[in-house]
Amino acid sequence: MDFKIRAGTKDDCKDMSRMIKELAVFEKKGLDEVKTSHEELEKDGFCQNPFFEFLVAEVPEEHKSKEGFRVVGYTLYYYTFSTWKGRAMYMEDLYVMEEFRGKGIGGGLMSKVAEMGKKNLCVRLQFSVSDWNTPAREFYAAKGAQDITEKDGWHFIRFEGQEFDDLAESAPKD
């Protein structure tokens, strides 16, 4: 299938917001768990020190989705730092609409992220996958990704909500 991968623009945030909700449903989350609006994505992705960058996959008019969308996939990523290895990136989301899967679009998006990282001298790309998502795990393994939770025992830890606020509140006063 003919498709193009390009940098996401402010105008693409509406499509990305739509697909973020679709990804949430796929990840077995309620839509009420998606708090970001397309306006927030526009603000946070295009401010002076953007919190993220994103790429979209676009198909020509004749291949648009059943509902008429031409932007059919995206990946959202940001730059990070490993104190062992240096500059790195984190791929937060990778998503292709169901009717466009199996055509190399996901692979194309992920490769483009790696290519962008290489230009910025990044030496590592990290992301996460749900343990039940077998097709994704197989896809990533085929690309040479290592599961460092299984291999080394790395666990993701999170503070949010009241616990995050309480932690911030307990910081020493300047």
Place this chain on the structure above:
Amino acid sequence: MDFSIRAANVEDCKDIARMLMELAEYEKVTDHVKVTQRDLEQDGFSKNPFFHGIVAEVPEQLKTKEAGHTKIGYALYFYSYSSWSGRAVYMEDLYVMPEFRGKGIGKALMSKVAQLGLAAGCNQLNFTVLNHNKSSVDFYLSQGCYDLTDKMGYHCMRCEGEALEHLAQP
């Protein structure tokens, strides 16, 4: 114990480089460390930095027995993003020199990262821990966080070296 926490400046990179090697020794990965003091200076203090740092300092009279260091702990963090929740902060490193542990410095550093994140509009603090690092895991869980890997089944994935080179082929 009397200590202060402040934003790292470029002059602190020498001490941060020293302490990150100590942390690497603790995690038994010293031969994996490629980052130099120069890398920290360039990547932490450029126009669009890859990370930010805070350091914990003690007064002169409490400096370390060996080599007389007053910078005795640090945290490195950067801003990240959740497409569901928005702005977030990721704590890459948290370290306190062994002779200064058990005095609330680690907790103070972590709280400061959360405070800075909150001030920047973040609503999550994320990090990773090795699940066999029992004292760290216990410390973190006692502070009110939760283990996403245990709870939600999220696995950390990594591409580097040849696999990353291959992936980056246009």
